[in-house]
Amino acid sequence: MEIFWYIIISVVFAIFFILDGYNFGTGIIHLFFAKTEKDKEVIAKSAGLFWDFNEVWLVAGGALLFMAFPTFYASVFSGFYLPLIMVLWLIIFRAIGLEFRSQFNFQMWKDIWDKSFGVASLLLALFFGIALGNIVRGVNLGGIENGVATFELHYFFLPLWNSTFSPLSETPGVIDWFTIIIGLISVVTLAIHGANWIILKTNSSINNNLKSVIFKLNILLAALTFISLLVWQIVNPNSLDNFIDKPYLIIFPVIYFLGLLGLFFIKKFKKDIYGFMLSTLVILGGITSSLASLFPVILPSTNNLSEPLTIYNTATSEYGLSVALGWGVIGLILIAIYLIIQKKLFSGKVDKMDYGH
Secondary structure: OHHHHHHHHHHHHHHHHHHHHHHHHHHHHHHHHOOOHHHHHHHHHHHHOOHHHHOHHHHHHHHHHHHHOHHHHHHHHHHOHHHHHHHHHHHHHHHHHHHHOOOOOOHHHHHHHHHHHHHHHHHHHHHHHHHHHHHHHOEOOOOEEOOEEOOOOOOOOOOOOOOOOOOOOOOOOOOOHHHHHHHHHHHHHHHHHHHHHHHHHOOOOOHHHHHHHHHHHHHHHHHHHHHHHHHHHHHOOOOOHHHHHOHHHHHHHHHHHHHHHHHHHHHHOOOHHHHHHHHHHHHHHHHHHHHHHHOOEEEOEOOOOOOOEEOOOOOOOHHHHHHHHHHHHHHHHHHHHHHHHHHHHOOOOOOOOOOOO
C-alpha cells in the first residue's frame, strides 16, 4: 500500500506542476515580454481562467500526503516553515494579481497587479525548484550539532541559508548554490511551458516571437541540466545508483530528454499543441527522474546519525492506508471529472472569453 499511495501522490503533484506550472510560466512571460495592453489582458486571461482549478491538485496532493505519510508531512511542514509561508503569500499575490487587474480601468492599478502576477509567478517557480533541490540534496534530520540531536530524529528546521552557502554542509540552509541551480532550471522550464501555453491558447501578437524565446531558453535549459547533473554527483555521489540497480527507471530521464530535444524544433511545428506536449514531458520527466533516483527515500539525511525518511518509516498504519483507498479514489474521480468539464468549457483560444470584468 505504501508504494501505491507513493505513486498516486507523485502523480497528483506532477499534474499540479504541469497544470499550474503553465500559469507560473505565463506570469513570467507576462512580466518580461507582454508590452501592449491587449497582449497583457489576453495573456493574463490565459492564466486567470484556469489558476483556481489547477491549484485543486496542490490541495489534493497535500491532503493525500497528510493521510498516507503523516510523519513526512509533519517533518517537512515544520522544517520548511518559513519558505512555505513565503510560498503561501506568493500564491495569494499571484491570484489577486490576476483577479484584481481588471476591476478598475486605471493604468497604474493594472500595472501594480500585473507586477504582482509576474513577480509572484517568477518567485513561485524559483521556490518550487529550490524545494525540489532540498529534497534531492537532503536536510539535517534531527538537527544534529556536534554529534548531538536537537530534535527528534525525523524532524529538522532549516534557515533560509547558512554562512557557507554550501550544500555539502552537514547543516545546510534552504538556499545554497545547488538548490539555486535547481531553482533556475525550474524557472526556465516553466517559462518555456508558459510560453507554449500562451501560443496554444491565445492569438497574442507575441506568439511568433515566443517560439524564438522558447528556442533560446531551451539552450539555457540544456546547459543548466548538464551543469546540474555534474554538481549532483558532488552533492550526492550515489544519485545514479537506483538507475543502475533498476534499469527500467531509465524511462524517466528518457522522457525528460525527449522533451528537451524536441523543443529545439519548436519553430518547425505546424500544430501549437506539440510544443506544449514537449514541455509537459520535460516537467514530467524531471520530477519523476528526481523521485526515482531517491526511491524509496523521500527525504535524505545530511548527517550519519539520522536515518533518511522513506515511504516505509513515515507511512500511516496499513489499516489507515486501506480505509483511505476508497475515499481517495472517489476524490480523484471527482477531480478528474472536474478537469474534463473545465477543459471542455474552455477549449480553444481564450481571446474572446470573458474574464475579470
